[in-house]
Amino acid sequence: MNVDAIIIGGGACGLMCAVQAGMLGKRVIILEKSEKPGKKILISGGGRCNYTNIYIEGDEYISNNPNFLKSAFKQWTVEDTIQFFETYGLTGEEKTLGQLFPTNKNAKDVVKIFTQLCDELGQDIICNAHIIEVKNLDNGFEVIYNAGIKEEKLKAPKLVIATGGLPISKMGATDYALKFATKLGLKIQPTAPALVPLTITGKDADWYAKLSGNSVFCRVSNDKISFEEQILFTHWGLSGPAILQISSYWRPGEYINLDFLPDRSIQEIIENERINNGKWLLSTLLNKFFTKKFTESIGLYLPLEKQLANLNKDDIEKIQRTIHHFKVKPAGDKGYDKAEVMRGGIDTAELSSKTLECKTAPGLYFGGECLDVTGWLGGYNFQWAWASGYVIAQNL
Ligand SMILES: Cc1cc2nc3c(=O)[nH]c(=O)nc-3n(C[C@H](O)[C@H](O)[C@H](O)COP(=O)(O)OP(=O)(O)OC[C@H]3O[C@@H](n4cnc5c(N)ncnc54)[C@H](O)[C@@H]3O)c2cc1C
Known part of the structure; x- marks a missing residue:
């Protein structure tokens, strides 16, 4: 024919x-x-x-x-x-x-x-x-x-x-x-x-696994690009649309940055809130933006039980860094079986x-x-x- x-x-x-x-x-x-x-x-x-x-x-x-x-x-x-x-x-x-x-x-x-x-x-x-x-x-x-x-x-x-x-x-x-x-x-x-979930191994793996099933709206970025969408924690690492997007621009060995409160400043929020609500614990404030589970997990790095009025400069710097500049070094990706494209x-x-x-x-x-x-x-x-x-x- x-x-x-x-x-x-x-x-x-x-x-x-x-x-x-x-x-x-x-x-x-x-x-x-x-x-x-x-x-x-x-x-x-x-x-x-x-x-x-x-x-x-x-x-x-x-x-x-x-x-x-x-x-x-x-x-x-x-x-x-x-x-x-x-x-x-x-x-x-x-x-x-x-x-x-x-x-x-x-x-x-x-x-x-x-x-x-x-x-x-x-x-x-x-x-x-x-x-x-x-x-x-x-x-x-x-x-x-x-x-x-x-x-x-x-x-x-x-x-x-x-x-x-x-x-x-x-x-x-x-x-x-x-x-x-x-x-x-x-x-x-x-x-x-590409458009593929990223894996986390080593000493941090447990921290991600414990958050498995939680999603957070994030700005995910590297030195090339940034995306604002949900990320999803899984028992092996990170997924969700913002992670899939950045994965196409990520290379092994590189870090990605997670900003858990894009377009807001946690420092400004703390400074404003402590005028009238200085007795609030940091956890009370964070629970207004995140799920209890997420606040609890991120609390591993933060003075969650301190009152807003008692947070010192170092505390605030640490909070700012953790909420806006959370650095992640993925171990790898989930491979072609989980990728949407090549x-x-x-x-x-x-x-x-x-x-x-x-x-x-x-x-x-x-x-x-x-x-x-x-x-x-x-x-x-x-x-x-x-x-x-x-x-x-x-x-x-
Ligand atoms: C889970 C998943 C979800 C996706 N969702 C979306 C979405 O919602 N929106 C979007 O824009 N993109 C999406 N994509 C990407 C999109 O599917 C692809 O980019 C698109 O299908 C590519 O079109 P293509 O014709 O080049 O390849 P394909 O659509 O993959 O077609 C290639 C065809 O060639 C055949 N073939 C392969 N080898 C041979 C061979 N040796 N001989 C004969 N035939 C062969 C295959 O069987 C297949 O039918 C998704 C991908 C995946 C994996």
Whole structure:
């Protein structure tokens, strides 16, 4: 069977690419390794799929070349994503910080839109496809695969690799794109888990474990960036949205800073309160801002039983440091099984930013998470997957 393009990987990018190509009258076939397409879409956003973010400007992505995505984001905007889903009956509502989730629908409905459109447009999705070999022909590509008992061959002038990143192998993640690119001699930016919980070991581990289940609104920062959202204490360390966000900017051996009262000054609060409430214990004051459990735990470092009026300069300095500059040195991260995305990937310098075609292999395209484009938490990664799928489709 000959088609206009073969897409390896039926996730967010591959599905969008197939649908958009179909709308342009081009015939493609998706070869998907798993038993069904879009498995990561199905588990995304806790099964609700945070499919884009209305505040995307382009600066919320980590890449060796932060400008690379600009052209794709001009060609396919957040508004295009919203309209695309609305056209097929899925409207969105903002949950928090611009994150759009389907209204009265969920991730299954997102995948269904793509599978139904592929059906209507005559784009085949072949599941359980094991890729055996990809041959570069004079006028295109031949893909040899096995999706049953015998080997099959497909030929097409164009080939799209949209096999995603390394997180969650049980959801179908593989290093296929990275290996494929390496074999072609393409440069890879070092990969690591991102949007991932951080672990604490050693003498402090118990302190975190005792707080397990508690969350606190925090400013989490390092010398590169800061995020204000909840953090969650767990029996092995730290999770929650603010921790996932900073994890993408954290490197082993580095500290992160937790500010438990962002935008307020505990020193000022103490100075004001002790005018009228000097007899209050420090614990009474802290309980106004934090759970009892948290106050008790942070109290390990603080004179909780002292009255506000009796706090001296050293005490106040210590309180200020502990509440606003709580230093954490994570031991590591929870790895690809718990990461939402992969940082790094195929170096964008290897591709045209306008078409996502490989500069040294005409007719070959890469899209989605396998590239060195990593978004923040909150719909940013799907926007990149949709946009890159759309852009490639325009050029097949
Ligand atoms: C738990 C979790 C929750 C997430 N929630 C969100 C969210 O709410 N919002 C958001 O923006 N992002 C979210 N993400 C990130 C988002 O899912 C990915 O960034 C996005 O799916 C990447 O799209 P992709 O098409 O590049 O890869 P994928 O969607 O991963 O698709 C790749 C496809 O290729 C297939 N494949 C892999 N290897 C092969 C091979 N050798 N041969 C054939 N097929 C192959 C895979 O089975 C898969 O179907 C989440 C990720 C996780 C893990």
